[in-house]
Amino acid sequence: MELVTPSLGLIFWMTIAFFFLLLVLGKYAWKPVMKSLKEREHRIADALNEAEKAREEMKELKFSNEELLKQAKEERDDILREARKVREAIIEEAREKANAEADRIIENARQSIHYEKMAAITELKNQIAVLSIEIAEKVLSQELSKDDKQKQLIDKMLGEVNFN
Amino acid sequence: MKQNLCLSGIYRKVLWAMALMLTWQLALASGDEAHGSGTGEEKEFNAGEMIIDHIVDAHEWHIASMGKTHISVPLPVILFDEGRIVAFMSSKFHHGHEPYKGYRLMTEGEYKGKIVKVKTDGVTVDEEAGLPLDFSITKNVVSIFICVILLCVVFITIARRYRKNPGAPKGLQSWLEPLILFVRDDIAKPAIGEKKYEKYMVFLLTVFFFIFFSNLMGLIPFMPGGANVTGNIAVTLVLALFTFVITTFSGNMNYWKHIVNAPGVPWWLKIPLPLMPVVELIGVITKPFVLMVRLFANIMAGHIVALGFISLIFIFSAMSPWGASVSIVSIIFYVFMGLLELLVAFIQAYVFTLLSALYFGMATEEHHDHTHETEHAH
Numbered sequence: 181m182e183l184v185t186p187s188l189g190l191i192f193w194m195t196i197a198f199f200f201l202l203l204v205l206g207k208y209a210w211k212p213v214m215k216s217l218k219e220r221e222h223r224i225a226d227a228l229n230e231a232e233k234a235r236e237e238m239k240e241l242k243f244s245n246e247e248l249l250k251q252a253k254e255e256r257d258d259i260l261r262e263a264r265k266v267r268e269a270i271i272e273e274a275r276e277k278a279n280a281e282a283d284r285i286i287e288n289a290r291q292s293i294h295y296e297k298m299a300a301i302t303e304l305k306n307q308i309a310v311l312s313i314e315i316a317e318k319v320l321s322q323e324l325s326k327d328d329k330q331k332q333l334i335d336k337m338l339g340e341v342n343f344n
Numbered sequence: 345m346k347q348n349l350c351l352s353g354i355y356r357k358v359l360w361a362m363a364l365m366l367t368w369q370l371a372l373a374s375g376d377e378a379h380g381s382g383t384g385e386e387k388e389f390n391a392g393e394m395i396i397d398h399i400v401d402a403h404e405w406h407i408a409s410m411g412k413t414h415i416s417v418p419l420p421v422i423l424f425d426e427g428r429i430v431a432f433m434s435s436k437f438h439h440g441h442e443p444y445k446g447y448r449l450m451t452e453g454e455y456k457g458k459i460v461k462v463k464t465d466g467v468t469v470d471e472e473a474g475l476p477l478d479f480s481i482t483k484n485v486v487s488i489f490i491c492v493i494l495l496c497v498v499f500i501t502i503a504r505r506y507r508k509n510p511g512a513p514k515g516l517q518s519w520l521e522p523l524i525l526f527v528r529d530d531i532a533k534p535a536i537g538e539k540k541y542e543k544y545m546v547f548l549l550t551v552f553f554f555i556f557f558s559n560l561m562g563l564i565p566f567m568p569g570g571a572n573v574t575g576n577i578a579v580t581l582v583l584a585l586f587t588f589v590i591t592t593f594s595g596n597m598n599y600w601k602h603i604v605n606a607p608g609v610p611w612w613l614k615i616p617l618p619l620m621p622v623v624e625l626i627g628v629i630t631k632p633f634v635l636m637v638r639l640f641a642n643i644m645a646g647h648i649v650a651l652g653f654i655s656l657i658f659i660f661s662a663m664s665p666w667g668a669s670v671s672i673v674s675i676i677f678y679v680f681m682g683l684l685e686l687l688v689a690f691i692q693a694y695v696f697t698l699l700s701a702l703y704f705g706m707a708t709e710e711h712h713d714h715t716h717e718t719e720h721a722h
Binding site for chain 1: 502
């Protein structure tokens with residue numbers, strides 16, 4: 181019978197002890213424990229979210245990096261192509277200029293050669309004329325020392341002259 | 345691999361503890377036998393008496409007996425008698441052999457284990473005076489205090505750890521955190537609901553760990569354990585009363601409406617005879633009553649069975665010189681019971697907490713579908 185009869189003293193002390201336990205543990209144990217457990221859970225959830233976000237960003241970053249690289253390559257190719265074109269244009273122009281210059285120089289040379297030649301010919305002609313006159317003088321002075329001879333020459337000359 | 349080693353280490357420790365417990369139980373029981381035979385006439389070993397002596401409360405903490413000398417820790421006796429408080433150490437009673445200040449600790453008869461007033465001869469009970477109110481710090485009270493101090497030390501320590509180190513749990517903290525999370529996530533949240541569970545956590549955690557630690561301490565057969573705290577009906581009564589009071593005070597309109605005017609029940613069950621309200625009211629009382637009895641009966645039964653196996657050794661030894669060989673079987677059974685009780689210690693703490701949480705959940709449940717609610721009401 182004693183087993184199932186609660187004793188007053190034990191009820192009294194148990195109530196006090198348990199009430200004390202509730203107060204003390206509630207204030208000094210469960211409150212901080214529950215709070216930090218919750219905080220930790222939040223922190224872990226946040227960290228996971230952030231990791232997911234970072235991964236997403238990394239993916240995007242990688243993608244944009246590749247895009248950028250591709251663009252840069254294209255740009256480089258463009259620039260190179262342009263440069264090649266410019267180079268070729270410059271060379272072409274230079275060649276054309278050089279050709280023109282050469283032509284001009286050759287033309288000049290030809291002209292001056294022509295002038296010189298003309299001058300030379302004129303001089304030669306003059307000299308030949310002088311010489312001819314001198315020769316003619318000498319010949320004449322020699323030939324024409326005799327009258328017949330003079331006559332002969334005049335005839336011959338006249339014969340040669342073509343009147344037309 | 346490391347975990348396996350760790351686990352096997354724990355098993356080894358548990359087995360060692362069991363072996364230690366066993367030897368102590370043997371010593372205790374033999375001490376009792378010696379105690380019985382020491383009181384004059386040759387008394388036979390009475391298993392029932394020995395078991396009851398071990399599971400009821402006592403005014404002194406008996407450790408061992410050797411021949412006629414009893415080693416026990418005296419505990420304070422506090423009596424409230426005729427408007428005055430009388431306090432003295434229980435050693436003054438000399439294990440019930442002598443009266444003190446007109447009081448005597450009875451060891452036999454109707455008032456066995458109780459402190460009664462005696463007439464001037466110091467032997468006959470003063471029937472007219474009535475029993476003095478006994479507020480003594482008994483073995484169970486001391487055990488409760490030890491448990492309370494242990495709980496405070498353990499949980500305030502780990503609370504400090506939580507505040508200082510918000511990272512992963514370590515040591516004691518990592519052993520207790522799964523239990524705290526278990527109470528929160530598997531008991532409170534599903535039973536009470538995500539929104540309201542928080543204000544009940546203090547009670548649920550306290551009651552869970554108080555029962556669990558008391559149960560475990562009860563499994564240790566020597567001081568400071570060994571007292572049958574959770575197997576004492578006064579203790580479980582108080583615990584159940586706490587649940588009852590909290591349930592009653594947190595009951596919302598819906599809860600009271602269910603009791604007074606249960607929806608979905610034919611009107612003739614309520615008027616003119618308030619049959620359903622009466623049934624519901626009985627239900628309200630029954631819930632904490634069942635809590636009280638379940639915990640008390642389970643833990644007490646565990647203690648009785650374990651002590652029974654020990655008693656078998658003495659019974660068979662008394663019957664024949666070869667009877668002691670039965671101790672091998674007894675010991676195996678005792679160890680088995682001890683392991684089972686470890687499980688029961690946890691399960692009973694769990695069940696008490698879960699049912700308390702369910703009652704709180706019912707008291708705070710919001711009004712919704714009727715068919716569902718009527719299921720809950722029973």
